[in-house]
Amino acid sequence: MKYIKFLLTGIFFGIVLVKSEAVSWYRIFEMFRFESFHMYGIIGSAVITGIILMQIVKSKKMKNIEGTTIQLPSKEKSITRYLLGGFLFGLGWALAGACPGPMYILVGTGVFSMLIVIIAAVLGTFTYGLLKNKLPH
Numbered sequence: 001m002k003y004i005k006f007l008l009t010g011i012f013f014g015i016v017l018v019k020s021e022a023v024s025w026y027r028i029f030e031m032f033r034f035e036s037f038h039m040y041g042i043i044g045s046a047v048i049t050g051i052i053l054m055q056i057v058k059s060k061k062m063k064n065i066e067g068t069t070i071q072l073p074s075k076e077k078s079i080t081r082y083l084l085g086g087f088l089f090g091l092g093w094a095l096a097g098a099c100p101g102p103m104y105i106l107v108g109t110g111v112f113s114m115l116i117v118i119i120a121a122v123l124g125t126f127t128y129g130l131l132k133n134k135l136p137h
Contacts (some may be wrong), residue, residue: 014105023102023109032094081136091123 022042023026031039056062057070064070093099096135097116098106106114128135 017102017105018109023098023105025097028093028097073093074087092124 011040017023020042027039030036036062046106054072058072061069089099096103098114098117100121103114103118107118
């Protein structure tokens with residue numbers, strides 16, 4: 001019962017993504033072919049909203065659910081890792097037709113072939129965990 005608010009938030013988020021067609025394979029296909037602004041508008045508005053909210057969190061020194069001040073650690077600057085990571089993420093997104101969040105939403109809408117993609121994503125994450133210490137970071 002304690003986590004019902006998170007379940008309801010996830011269900012609401014899933015409904016919003018389905019209704020906005022953000023999980024539609026056709027919309028994603030249009031985006032990668034630069035035929036439509038729809039997905040770029042959704043992604044861009046999410047990025048702008050995230051930037052604004054992070055600035056608010058920093059300036060107001062907001063606290064988390066446990067009452068401690070939210071700390072945002074600095075990230076290492078490395079062009080190569082972000083280019084390679086972005087390329088792999090985009091390639092996976094283009095091949096699967098969905099990024100990680102919508103994969104679960106698509107299963108919920110009855111696209112059960114996404115279970116194969118979810119299994120592959122979990123295996124990829126597991127493989128990265130095994131190889132992380134051997135990879136250049």
